[in-house]
Structures are given as structure tokens and as C-alpha cells.
Amino acid sequence: MADAGSASGAASSTPWAKQLSLAARRRRTAWLFLMPMLLVLAAVAAWPLFRTIAFSFTDAYLSDLSGWQFVGLDNYLYLAQDPQWWRAVGNTVIFTVVSVGLETLLGLVIALTLNAHLPGRGLLRAAVLIPWAIPTVVSAKMWAWMLNDLYGVVNAVLLALGLIAEPWAWLGDPVLSMAAVIAVDVWKATPFVALLALAALQVLPQQLYEAARIDGAGAVRIFFSITLPLIRPALLVAVIFRGLDALRVFDVIYVLTGNSAATASMSVYARQQLVEFQDVGYGSAATTCLFLVAALVTALLVTAGRVNVGQRSAAT
């Protein structure tokens, strides 16, 4: 910055240099306008992140954050040997893969339906937005009530239909509770994928479809050889954003099943160590591992493709 300023100042006699100085002034203005935001972001993001990573090499406790000793990689070594941590990693991977997969599939079906011409389409589109508008904690509570083993409506319906012989403990059984957690996340997040897919569907060139129909292509053929390839970039963006969201999942799991080992994600495990067991050093090592995973995925995203700014704004 300083270089650019002095260089343009030294040669300000020619019109060309005057132009340059104008551009240099603009650049200085840019940094001036950026500075407040960058300073705040440094204070609330970069600094806490740096401190968290620093804590992960210490034995700090929550009650006294200043009295710590450097322990090197000990926390990471413990982490690598803790079966609970690896279970949390496994849970997170299962949760991410299954929920994002289902959300993509379901979001695509809903988007295709919304894209068709039918009466009351606006109303249907509004209805689909409802789960998206409900806070995660609230949607988790709503589903916890519906999945209640004794009085829940889900068990009542399944019993009445004769599909199950006795009430299922949706939030108690290890396998069922994972399924329940995934079901709630899918309900809440599918509108996000549907919105992105719908946006892509609505700008598809209609001539292609007319040409395909004249050539006698069936609906299935049209879908797989025209629609899907054309909306693939938008779907990919949705999958990446959802994937990153799922990797850091906390709210839905914590509210539905607490710290239960059967469903605990990496975030749930790390927060339990950090806040409930007060072990800031160890907990920070866990969160740093999660950060590295997310950073890796983000780096892949940044290098793999350009993210469409408008789509992010419409759906978050």
C-alpha cells in the first residue's frame, strides 16, 4: 500500500500519472472502507480461532483459563486413542452422508414438483418454506414430541396401522435415535436444497425440451440427459453447503438426544469435553480437528469451483 502511494505521488505531473494517482486513491479508500469490518472479524473470528488452537496444546481448565501448562501433542494423542471420539467421528460421517444424500434426493423431487404447472403453486412453495423458517431447536422439540415413545403421534399411527407391534423407543435405541436425528435434519434442511434446485430449474432453456420432445424422447430420458446435467452445478453448490453444515452439526443432536454416545457428533463431543468436563485443552484439540476437516473441505470447494454468490444469498 505505502509503495503504491509514494510511487504515484512522485510522478504526478503527467495526465497518465494523475490517472494512476486517482486509482491509488481509490485503492486507499477501499482499505479504509474495509478496515472496520476486517478489524471486527479479526477480533471475533481470527483471534478466538488462534486462541482455541493454542489451547489445544495446553492443559487449561475452564475454571482458570490463565493457569495452564504447555503439554505438546498430548491432547491429540489422547484423542487418537479415545474410542468415544472415533465414535463421534463415525456418527458425524454417517449423519453427513445419509442426511445430505436424502436432502438432495428429496429436494430434487420437491423442486421438480414445484416447477410443474399446477393450481396453488405459490401456496405449496410457501408451505415448503415452513421447515426452513423454524429454528432448529424448535423443530427438534417438535419432532421429539412426535417421536415420544409413549404418547408420540408417530408410534400411535404405526401401531394403528399394524406396522409395529409395540411402541418403538425412537430416541432411546442407538440405531433408531440416529435415524430420528437424520429424519429431523432432513425435514429442516430439504427446503434449502429444493430452493437451489428450483432456481436452477427455472432458468433452463425451454427450446431444449421442445427439441427433445419432437425427437420423441420420454420423460425419464429427458430428465437424465437434459435436466440433471444442466442443474448439476447448482445441486453441487447445495450439496457442498449442506455437507459443511452437517459436519459441524450440534443443535439438532444435542436437543434430541443430549450427549448420548450413540448420536454424539464431533461438535457435541467437543463441547461436552470443553464445557461440561471443563477440559479446555482436550476439548480444543477436538474442535481443532473438526476445524481442520472443515478447512480441508472448504479448500477443496474453493479450488474445485466458483461459488455462485446469488445462490448463497437466496438459501441460507
Next chain:
Amino acid sequence: MSAGRHSIMRIAGRFGFYLLVAAILFYTVFPFYWAIVSSLKSGSALFEAELLPWDPTFENYAAVFRDQPFARTIANSLIVATLATVLSLLLAASAAFALGRIRFRGRTTVLLAILSVSMFPQVAVLSGMFELVRGLGLYNSLAGLVLSYLILTLPFTTWVLTAFMRELPAELEEAAIVDGASSWRILVGIFLPLMAPSLAATGLLAFILAWNEFLFALTFTLSPEQRTVPVAIALISGASAYELPWGRVMAASVIVTLPLVALVMLLQRRIVAGLTAGAIKG
């Protein structure tokens, strides 16, 4: 191929399609409907899976406000979410002007940094943020939550406003520069008024982001008087851990969700208008 078979298939297809529409509608709306119905039941009626509250009562709603400082909780959430949103919009509007209107070295790096902050897991800064909040004497206070929420709302608003800022016509700015207007005047006098609808939409989304936040609110507050809505609802408890007062939980859920659903219905027109603007109707 007879025409008859074709039309039967068409009718069957049409029927299947409407069945699908009905299924989607049921899937997305029923849980919210069930929460409303349950919130209006009390006593043993709550434990019957009846589709309608035959004897509707607002007892659960009254109890939510009686048992805990729920009005205070709602006020807390409103204050925190509003302050975080306003602060973010102010800082982001200024930053977005630089990022959206001026070409300078380091611009891409700054944009990538902002994108990465919006992507990295909240829990990854938990202990550092805890230290910061406590070090500033803001533990168990709304100010502490506003500060920590900036990590969510600031990158988001900056990113979105930069995109909006980029779309404004360059002629406006050039004319103003010729007239000798400063960059600040261009931003405040020309761009921001033009961007009012975008600012409103971005602000609403940031508000929802802050309103729904749970992890920081759970970790950085202690007393019931400082809780925000998600924490208060998550921590509603009954006589024992196995006997949650479900009617009240559902009542509280409906109270905080109805305004949000209404807001999103309003915003939906904007979203849909934006999404359909470029669509070609076949």
C-alpha cells in the same frame, strides 16, 4: 397404441402427481400443525393422538409465561438479534462498497477469507470465544452474545451485500465522481438508498441467523434472565427428566415460530420474485 390406453395412463399419471403434491404438503406442514394442536390441548387430551383439539385451551400459553421469564427471554432474543444485525449491516455496507466497487490487490484474498469464516464450524472457536467474552467481562450478558454473533452475521452480510453492490450500474458512480462526490457520499447518498430492499432482505436473513443461534447462547449465558429463545425452549423441564411438560414446550415453540413463519412468507415473495425473474415460461 390405442388412444384409450394413453388417456388412462395420463389420468393415472395426473393422479400420482397430485398424490405426490399432497404428500409433500403433508410432510412439510404436519409437524408444525401438530405442534399447534398439541399446544392447545391440556391434561389427558395431550396424550391422545387426536387430530383436532376438541376442547382447546390456552392454559399452556399462560403457563409458559408464568413458570419462567419467557417475555424477558423473547425480549433478549429481539435485542441480541437486532443489535447483531444492525452492527453487521453497518460494517458490511462499508466493506461491501470496497469489495464490490473497487478493484484492488488483495480483494480476492479478503473475499476468500470472509467465505472461509462463514464456513468454519462455530465450535472451532468455542474456547477462544469463551476466553474473549469472559476477558471483556461479558459472560452471562446480552452484550457477550451480540459480540459472538458477529462471527455468524458479519461474513454473511458482507458476502451478500458485496454481491448486491456489484450489480449497481457503474454510470451512477462515474457521474457522482465527476461531480466531485466523495466515496462516502456515493455510498451513503446514492448506493444505500438504492439498495434499501436488498438491505432489508439481507438484514432479515441475518436476524433469523442470530435469532436461531443455540451453541453460543447455551455456553455463554448462565441465568434464566439472560437466556435467548432457543436456549429457554431447549431447557424447559418438568417435575422429572422423563416428564417434560410437552404442552408448554409446544406452546413456547408456536409463540416464537409464528412470527418467523409470517416473516418468511413475506420474504418468500422477494425470494420467489428473484428466482423467477429470469425464468422463461414454456
